[in-house]
Amino acid sequence: MKNFFVESLYCYLLFVFGMTVFCRAEVYEVYRGSRGQGMGGADTAVVNDETSLLINPAGLGKLRNTIGTLFDPELEFGERVSKMYSKSAFSGFTDLTALNSTLDASREKPYHYKQQIFPSFVLKNFGMGLLVKDSMDAVMSADGTTITANYFSDWVLATGFNFRFWDGRIKLGFTEKLINRLQASGDFPVAQSLKITDIGKEGYGIGTDVGLILSAPWGWIPTLSIVGRDIGGTNLNNTGLRYKLANKPDPLTQDADVALAFFPIHSNQTRSSFTFEHKHVLTASQYASKTQLYHFGWETNLSDIIFIRFGMNGNYWSTGLEVASERTQFQFSYFADDASSTTTAIEDRRWSFKAVFRY
Numbered sequence: 001m002k003n004f005f006v007e008s009l010y011c012y013l014l015f016v017f018g019m020t021v022f023c024r025a026e027v028y029e030v031y032r033g034s035r036g037q038g039m040g041g042a043d044t045a046v047v048n049d050e051t052s053l054l055i056n057p058a059g060l061g062k063l064r065n066t067i068g069t070l071f072d073p074e075l076e077f078g079e080r081v082s083k084m085y086s087k088s089a090f091s092g093f094t095d096l097t098a099l100n101s102t103l104d105a106s107r108e109k110p111y112h113y114k115q116q117i118f119p120s121f122v123l124k125n126f127g128m129g130l131l132v133k134d135s136m137d138a139v140m141s142a143d144g145t146t147i148t149a150n151y152f153s154d155w156v157l158a159t160g161f162n163f164r165f166w167d168g169r170i171k172l173g174f175t176e177k178l179i180n181r182l183q184a185s186g187d188f189p190v191a192q193s194l195k196i197t198d199i200g201k202e203g204y205g206i207g208t209d210v211g212l213i214l215s216a217p218w219g220w221i222p223t224l225s226i227v228g229r230d231i232g233g234t235n236l237n238n239t240g241l242r243y244k245l246a247n248k249p250d251p252l253t254q255d256a257d258v259a260l261a262f263f264p265i266h267s268n269q270t271r272s273s274f275t276f277e278h279k280h281v282l283t284a285s286q287y288a289s290k291t292q293l294y295h296f297g298w299e300t301n302l303s304d305i306i307f308i309r310f311g312m313n314g315n316y317w318s319t320g321l322e323v324a325s326e327r328t329q330f331q332f333s334y335f336a337d338d339a340s341s342t343t344t345a346i347e348d349r350r351w352s353f354k355a356v357f358r359y
Helices: 001-018 033-039 057-062 080-087 094-104
Strands: 067-071 074-078 111-117 120-125 126-140 145-163 171-187 200-213 223-229 253-264 270-280 293-304 306-313 316-324 326-337 347-358
Touching: 033 074, 033 293, 033 306, 033 316, 033 326, 033 347, 057 145, 057 200, 057 223, 067 145, 080 094, 080 111, 094 126, 094 145, 145 293, 306 326
Parallel strands: none
Antiparallel strands: 067 120, 067 347, 074 111, 074 347, 111 126, 120 126, 126 145, 145 171, 171 200, 200 223, 223 253, 253 270, 270 293, 293 306, 306 316, 316 326, 326 347
């Protein structure tokens, strides 16, 4: 079994780093959390808390206790943001009108910011929660005439169920999502209004995710996980809940993630998780570079108190740290995404901070 794991890791790294890197644009997800970011974005097979509702509903079958999340603010921002702010201060982190002068003072420098909360209640095989997320990625053109932006403001009400078979070796989960999305994506001339009511799209829809986890009863518990996202596609109509804008957002395309994981136990107080993941399997042909769709993550758990994480998101390394207690979690991650929309990749390193308070 050990030899199999080493060979699998070698093949994965050879495959990822041996590929040619082409032009890549950032991959946007409805939800990404600090734990997964620290593990290179590989979280489908290892998730085991309330975020299973949005990452893999079959993960609800891994819960050992009932969890009620009162407050879990999460902030994520690009490493360049502080320098951009020092050049030209702004007052709105996701407001293009407020960011205009800041982006103009740092042309061709990518800006990234995200904030989200996910109050929820979950127990083994069932859960529900409400995601409230705002994210902004933007860059000013070299001549200062255009801003390329991707803004998403999502409200997602999620309810999940899981069914366990064969003593839990097979877990089959479902999540129903009611999504209201406010979106502004594209190239916007700075001469025009940059208010969200003028450039945005808004709509809501209902989507379904299905997750499957297969665990073998062997030493390292080799686990195969498959998640189908937005089964049949999720169309968002043009009747939003907030601004009621005329244009509807882009639909959420049906897709799938596949992951393989191992869970070795080193001692009574120490264990690890290793996972390899291929995201966006069904839409991979739409990406000029497939490298960004491959992820590797490693987490070491010390007495359920300290969690140390490393990973690879395509060609970019990541790391993370968590300090936890029965009622709290404090997570930190340092990772990178490709912020380019041109022929030259741009590594945008980012920080993520999350504090969780439970009852």
